[in-house]
Amino acid sequence: MRYALAAIAPLAFALVVLSAARPFWVQAGDGAQIFQQRCTNCHTGSTDSRAPNLEALTSGLWKTGSGVYFVNPSILNVDGRAAAAPGSAPFQGQIFTNPAAGTVGALQRRMLSGPWQWNFDASVKKSVVLREGKTLDLHFGMFNVFNHPAFYLNPSDGGDYGVTAPYTINNPTFGQFTSMNGNPRVIQIGAYLRF
Numbered sequence: 001m002r003y004a005l006a007a008i009a010p011l012a013f014a015l016v017v018l019s020a021a022r023p024f025w026v027q028a029g030d031g032a033q034i035f036q037q038r039c040t041n042c043h044t045g046s047t048d049s050r051a052p053n054l055e056a057l058t059s060g061l062w063k064t065g066s067g068v069y070f071v072n073p074s075i076l077n078v079d080g081r082a083a084a085a086p087g088s089a090p091f092q093g094q095i096f097t098n099p100a101a102g103t104v105g106a107l108q109r110r111m112l113s114g115p116w117q118w119n120f121d122a123s124v125k126k127s128v129v130l131r132e133g134k135t136l137d138l139h140f141g142m143f144n145v146f147n148h149p150a151f152y153l154n155p156s157d158g159g160d161y162g163v164t165a166p167y168t169i170n171n172p173t174f175g176q177f178t179s180m181n182g183n184p185r186v187i188q189i190g191a192y193l194r195f
Helices: 004-008 054-058
Strands: 011-019 062-064 067-069 118-132 132-143 187-195
Touching: none
Parallel strands: none
Antiparallel strands: 011 118, 062 067, 118 132, 132 187
16 A cells, blocks of 8 residues: 555645845945045935835836836936936936035945845656566656746945946936846656666
8 A cells, every 4th residue: 555655646845935135225326426536336325305115116126118127117217317417406206316526325335125036946756666676756847937037136235246237326227127037947857767
């Protein structure tokens, strides 16, 4: 009876991976900052104190016809920047500003978080006894079962990794994802004859 149960009851395994959101910080990078010769893109921006909920506007995933964003596109200007040019009037929805010349911004480093990531993998294995001493193991595995995209949020370490554009409020690609993290769905099928 033990062998019959083993032959009809496959071993199934599922793994759900939930990754915490990567922290990021809003950079000014406008060239008018103090210490600019020593530190490129390492100055934070400032925020409009009237912003209703900074966390809700900067932590999430927004899909638009022009790309996928980790900030709400409603806080961006028509040119994609998150701050009006110095000396210009603020645009509708603007919550970030460039700090005054000779000052650093009021926002802290790594005070905001990007979207969480999740992935679902599954595997099924079944052993079939063919004869005494001979077994056929069937294996079916899937990685990223639901083919769910995981967008990659580059480290925002003031240019330490060479990527600052998505975090710089004066860049037209502010808040935009530029790469993926992980792979599309992968299916593996295997058969092992043991003798």
